[in-house]
Amino acid sequence: MTSQVLGTDGLAEFRAVRDFLLTHREDYDGAYAGFRWPQLAEFNWALEWFDHLGADPDSADRVALWIVEQDGSQRRQTFAQLSARSNQVANWLRERGVARGDRIVLMLGNQIELWETMLAAMKLGAVVIPATTLLAPADLRDRITRGQARYVVVGATDTDKFADVPGAYDRIAVGAPVEGWAHYADSAQASTVFVPDGVTHASDPLLLYFTSGTTAAPKLVEHTHVSYPVGHLSTMYWIGLTPGDVHLNISSPGWAKHAWSNVFAPWNAGATVLVYNYSRFDAAAMLAQIDRCGVDSFCAPPTVWRMLIQADLAVVRNPPRKVVGAGEPLNPEVIEQVEKAWGVRIRDGFGQTETTVQIGNSPGQLVKPGSMGRPVPGYRVTLVDVATGQPADEGEICLDLARRPLGLMVGYRDDAVRNAEAMAGGYYHTGDVASRDADGYITYIGRADDVFKASDYRISPFELESVLIEHPAVAEAAVVPSPDAIRLAVPKAYVVLADGYEPDRATALSILRHARQQLAPYKRIRRLEFAELPKTISGKIRRVELRRREDTLHPLSATAVPAGTSAPNREYRDEDFLELRE
Known part of the structure; x- marks a missing residue:
């Protein structure tokens, strides 16, 4: 029940770099000085790495995905099971015409089919356009049109949103049968052995993310088969994930952070992805699940952390030893409350949909109050004075394109003007302003706007x-x-x-x-x-x-x-x- 891959050179190089970071997970200076991104011309993370975990005796029977529902029911799939099941979905999608380069809108909640389809699309060389179930028909028209989608994979209860969304796209429904839609459950009849139709080039597109649009219309961010899957080695390092960890991340499907910490970073480490699938967030219920499931590593945005400190953190008898925050900067008050209750300090980090983690407080390092840490291995961060365009101790967070990090996007799809602005002057411009102290620690100031x-x-x-x-x-x-x-x-x-x-x-x-x-x-x-x-x-x-x-x-x-x-x-x-x- 395995995929047949075309070569293993990419796997060996990826694994060597990944193991280097695991070995140096609390040695920031050594990791930063010695880390080099792998040089990959051809690589398919799902075929070469995930399926390796599914076949390796040390990890095959380890739980890869654990979904707990509000009613207490739960589903688990091991790396071996999910590897085989994603092969079935890939074979079935290929039977329906999905080919290399085809774009798929993937709009599912936190359900196993989401991860199955993501892996299957990667194996096929298709391009995934993640979409939240909160999108309205107008948003979907934009994604179908600008994303040039040829397929949509949607929960049966959301199919009516596409009634007025025009386009020549194939419709696939997950759940109950829907008239006029292919039935995802039919994929269970497909073979569990997948044979790729050719090599996957590292530069091939994999993901197209529509940004959330805090200041303007959503941008279309393009990532490749290495920029996110391999680029998130930086995220694995920042969180401190290790093989066998149970990692819980609070993020909704459809957004980049979901791929960060519910797909690539934990599975790069060989950790378990734990999801608590709720319809409405309840801080007490979330803390109860953290306690019951034995969470080792926990990531949540500041909004969730602020709600958690309003509840009784002490109900978690064995708190996770790795806790991080992402999405927006963490307020010092939140950090202090969690440290008082759990005896562990939340470690802040900084990244974007356009990148993986760029800056973070990595495990075992001094955490300075208010600082989001130092550049992580593989990232060279320059603060550029907005007025002069020169490096400074305070300025816009920029990445030197002469030493382009693997985790940086290709660019904004079909948007030459925005690309020129974002990549001006030999830097990638994040649009965020920060200051740097004498020790290299970077403190967030705010969006430039x-x-x-x-x-x-x-x-x-x-x-x-x-x-x-x-x-x-x-x-x-x-x-x-x-x-x-x-x-x-x-x-x-x-x-x-x-x-x-x-x-x-x-x-x-x-x-x-x-x-x-x-x-x-x-x-x-x-x-x-x-x-x-x-x-x-x-x-x-x-x-x-x-x-x-x-x-x-x-x-x-x-x-x-x-x-x-x-x-x-x-x-x-x-x-x-x-x-x-x-």
Whole structure:
């Protein structure tokens, strides 16, 4: 029940580099100095690495994928089982006409068929366009059209979303039979032996990701058969994954982070991917599963970490020893609460859909409060001064294209203008701003579009948000510039309250007083509003919407609102409070 691969040179080189990182997993200096990306002309990660794990006596019977449902039911597949099953799906898809280079929209939840199809598509040399089940028909039309998709693999309950999505694409439904759709379950009749139709070139496209669009329309990010599968050796190293670990990652299918930590990084290590498949996040239930399943390694975005610290972390009797955060920067308050309860420090990391992990706090290293760590092995990071375009101790996070990391995307598909901007001046430009200290540790400041000036002082929203989140009433916060006739702009906080707090004057006063005590005068929060935060469907805050709202709410051309009155919708200003002047 195996695939037949065309060669093993790629496997040997990949494994040597992977084993080097495992050997040096707590030796950052040695790993960074000695690491070299493998030079691969031909490589198919699913055929050469995953199927190797499925055939190797040391890993074949190890659980590769473990899915736990809310009702307590669960499904497990070993590396051997998933290898054979993905062969069946690959053979069945080929019977339906899927060929090398064909594009497949894959829109499934956290179910085994998602991983089966991902592996099968890789084996065929097809190109996967991951899609979240939250997409609306308009989003799907964009993905079908711009993605030039020829196939869609969709859960039966979501097939109606395609009723008004035109295009000559083949429809495949997972679950109950749907009229007019091929039935995925028929793949179980196919052979478990897969023979590829030719070699897979390392430069062949594998993934096309539509970004979440925090500031503009989604970009189409192209990755190859090495840039993500092999590139995520950096992610494996940052997390500290080792063979046999049980790794739980909180991420929704359809987004790059799901591939990061639910596919490539753990399986590069030979670890188990654990998924808790819930319909609505419940912090207490998540902690119970972490405890029950014996999680060794846990990754979650800051939004989830902030919800977890509102619950009782102590219910986890044997906490995971490897805990990391990704997606957005972690606030220091969250890190401190977890360390107090679990005795382990969350290690921050930085990467994008366009890359694998670039910067991180790797295992065994000093973690500096507020810093997201140092460049990981394989990445050469330069901070470029936005004004001069020269390297600096503070500036935009950039990657030197002269030493191009394997984990960097090919580019934005069919978008010459964006590619020229992103790759200008010999660097890949992330659009994120950071500072570097004398020891090489990098601290995040914010998106270049989010950093603003108030009274000619530069303001980092993230720094102010980290102070706000320390207040017990604040569950989430976003800081944006609010137009001001005197200062040009002042910091305004949009705040989501924790349970048990009312959006009233007393709460606003308490939060503003806390911020005033912690921040320099030029950084003070001058306005505050209680409101839900607009987010992308991947969960990232859309500060651009809040900035636009402020431009409408406080136009500089309008007559200034006199002190003592408030703008609509529960906005409070520091000058409204005589108590703050004492």
